[in-house]
Amino acid sequence: MSRTHCIAILAGDGIGPEVMTQTLRVLDAVEASHGFTTERSERLVGGAAIDDGGHPLPPATVEACEKSDAILFGSVGGPKWESLPPDIQPERGALLPLRKRFGLFANLRPGVCLPSLTHASPVKGELIPNGFDVLCVRELTGGVYFGTPKGREERDGETVAFDTMVYKKSEIERILRVAFTAAMGRGKKLVSVDKANVLASSVLWRETALEIANEFPEVELSHLYVDNAAMQLVRRPDSFDVLVTENLFGDILSDEMAMISGSLGMLPSASLGAKKEGTDLYFGMYEPSGGSAPDIAGQGVANPIAQILSASMMLRYSLGESEAADAIDAAVAKTIDDGFRTGDIATGDPSETRVGTEAMAGAVIARL
Numbered sequence: 001m002s003r004t005h006c007i008a009i010l011a012g013d014g015i016g017p018e019v020m021t022q023t024l025r026v027l028d029a030v031e032a033s034h035g036f037t038t039e040r041s042e043r044l045v046g047g048a049a050i051d052d053g054g055h056p057l058p059p060a061t062v063e064a065c066e067k068s069d070a071i072l073f074g075s076v077g078g079p080k081w082e083s084l085p086p087d088i089q090p091e092r093g094a095l096l097p098l099r100k101r102f103g104l105f106a107n108l109r110p111g112v113c114l115p116s117l118t119h120a121s122p123v124k125g126e127l128i129p130n131g132f133d134v135l136c137v138r139e140l141t142g143g144v145y146f147g148t149p150k151g152r153e154e155r156d157g158e159t160v161a162f163d164t165m166v167y168k169k170s171e172i173e174r175i176l177r178v179a180f181t182a183a184m185g186r187g188k189k190l191v192s193v194d195k196a197n198v199l200a201s202s203v204l205w206r207e208t209a210l211e212i213a214n215e216f217p218e219v220e221l222s223h224l225y226v227d228n229a230a231m232q233l234v235r236r237p238d239s240f241d242v243l244v245t246e247n248l249f250g251d252i253l254s255d256e257m258a259m260i261s262g263s264l265g266m267l268p269s270a271s272l273g274a275k276k277e278g279t280d281l282y283f284g285m286y287e288p289s290g291g292s293a294p295d296i297a298g299q300g301v302a303n304p305i306a307q308i309l310s311a312s313m314m315l316r317y318s319l320g321e322s323e324a325a326d327a328i329d330a331a332v333a334k335t336i337d338d339g340f341r342t343g344d345i346a347t348g349d350p351s352e353t354r355v356g357t358e359a360m361a362g363a364v365i366a367r368l
């Protein structure tokens with residue numbers, strides 16, 4: 001009997017709809033070859049939803065997400081909506097409420113530089129002869145961004161401002177379990193990043209990491225202070241397999257990782273919430289690491305691979321279709337190996353085949 005999964009498709013703005021259309025073609029192809037189907041609810045989000053009804057996250061969109069196993073998200077925002085009040089701007093008014101509504105506490109960002117794309121990385125080629133493949137797992141709902149008290153007041157005749165970096169042990173445990181589980185499915189090496197020489201919350205983080213490690217004896221756990229981790233990422237990114245860290249550190253390190261990977265157009269991301277009862281699958285939202293790229297929107301030149309790999313992550317973490325996910329990942333790697341290049345990853349070398357959004361997806365489908 002064929003397996004059916006429900007997914008909400010929120011393409012959004014800018015290049016979102018272009019890369020989403022191509023990703024759905026890839027999904028059609030992999031469904032046909034792997035014997036499952038997806039029931040898709042396509043809904044408006046971001047600027048497109050504002051234009052339609054005045055709000056970036058309409059109730060019909062939330063309802064479709066609630067009825068789904070996962071959300072495949074494009075990107076939102078653009079100059080047209082930048083002067084709106086902050087609360088109804090596309091990113092703040094759609095992304096943050098979605099994260100909150102679905103308790104998306106774990107952000108997974110792969111930083112992959114394929115061997116044939118090392119020229120696009122600012123890291124010296126001789127340091128990464130075989131490229132690299134790091135997965136950054138960032139805690140998304142705790143830490144200093146949300147801790148209280150937070151504020152500003154007058155003390156001794158001077159203005160002071162303060163934030164609180166706070167973590168409950170249970171919050172640390174659940175993100176570490178996500179990271180250890182991800183490491184089990186990859187190279188079985190996990191680096192936990194903290195600042196345990198200075199911060200009390202990091203001391204608890206490190207203690208908890210050591211405890212959770214007992215549940216995953218096959219995974220080799222090590223620890224790095226965040227300042228050292230930032231250095232090691234640019235010096236020897238290929239030494240990392242999975243990296244796990246708290247919200248603020250992860251915000252910074254995952255952007256560093258995106259930068260050293262070469263192009264935003266290649267990088268997917270996943271934000272995971274609760275596990276579905278009785279399974280190892282998470283409710284999740286999957287989206288490219290980049291934004292709506294208004295500078296190239298509507299031209300048919302955006303790289304669809306970040307969106308295609310986001311769909312692959314969705315198959316792996318939310319739908320339990322790992323073989324289909326493996327097939328997409330392998331087809332993407334082969335497409336790049338065979339020299340297909342959108343503008344963001346092209347070098348101008350005559351051996352490359354320069355393609356647009358649709359042809360890049362076509363090349364992936366041909367290799368599935």
Ligand code: NAD
Pocket residue numbers: 015074075076077078079091095264265266287289290291292293294295296301302303304306344
């Ligand atoms: P951006 O990521 O959209 O673009 C940065 C650069 O990367 C641009 O030159 C763009 O052309 C390029 N780029 C990004 N994705 C690409 C792809 N798939 N193929 C080829 N090139 C690609 O960031 P920005 O310019 O800072 O922001 C543009 C808009 O996107 C803003 O309105 C911002 O608020 C929004 N944004 C949305 C999200 C989201 O939806 N999650 C994330 C970041 C930014």
